[in-house]
């Protein structure tokens with residue numbers, strides 16, 4: 001009887017032999033392939049920039065042709081882009097603004113004043129360059145079956161995933177009843193304005209409303225409700241900066257429409273909210289620390305205040321770097337409003353607040 005342990009060890013030694021490199025080293029083989037053709041890869045999603053469009057001041061779209069590793073996506077989803085800047089790799093998350101039925105992908109990126117990656121994309125990336133992407137992710141997608149009536153509500157560059165949903169609807173169901181309300185600062189800041197007008201020509205039941213704050217002042221929840229008289233019958237898709245998002249969420253919650261609200265957050269960390277009740281205790285099992293919270297700040301912030309250093313990335317519920325297993329207790333997910341109380345569940349610390357005493361594998 002051959003000794004299987006020896007056989008396996010010999011095979012592993014052979015596979016790890018430096019003489020076989022790069023054939024036995026996926027990363028090295030990938031690097032070699034990239035020398036032959038920049039988008040070739042055995043495991044990584046790469047995409048060549050085939051066009052760059054200026055959409056509005058400080059907003060650019062990168063039209064991309066992905067390699068064969070690209071698995072396809074659902075309208076409304078996002079990807080991460082990894083760029084090498086001064087020798088270090090940096091990753092950020094961006095929504096796709098194209099529709100799944102489009103021939104090419106489109107990433108629309110607003111330059112952020114201190115945004116290392118957004119500035120590098122705007123200043124250094126040119127047509128012909130190759131970007132590294134992650135697989136698409138995100139639950140901000142159209143449900144099946146589609147709701148009868150929809151409200152698409154966006155502010156600023158929050159229009160990106162919402163426009164993807166609308167482009168998808170134009171291809172799949174151009175007769176769908178949609179009201180699209182977009183809020184921007186000036187007429188020049190109205191991203192995709194010409195394209196949306198063209199889409200409206202193909203969608204007879206689409207009503208476009210652009211609220212320009214420099215002309216008509218800020219819009220509040222009453223203003224939005226006044227714009228859409230049959231709002232109670234509509235399923236809302238919302239994306240915008242945190243304050244806008246919280247304003248709409250609060251009103252939709254108060255009206256009893258929260259179940260028909262899907263939202264995507266961008267543009268900064270989850271804001272603190274008012275304390276929601278009595279103090280609860282959070283036990284960090286691995287580090288053997290305990291801290292208290294009244295549920296006004298995400299667990300990531302509370303843990304950092306208590307001297308812990310949980311892994312994190314985006315701090316806004318997108319990258320999932322901060323996921324942590326909850327052993328007991330219940331949390332509220334601030335992005336979805338859902339309460340989770342299943343022991344063993346992975347929660348995202350940056351968008352979860354404690355609702356009861358908790359035990360975390362932290």
Ligand code: FES
Pocket residue numbers: 311312313314315316317318319320321322323348349350351
């Ligand atoms: S830090 Fe990115 S999801 Fe929490």
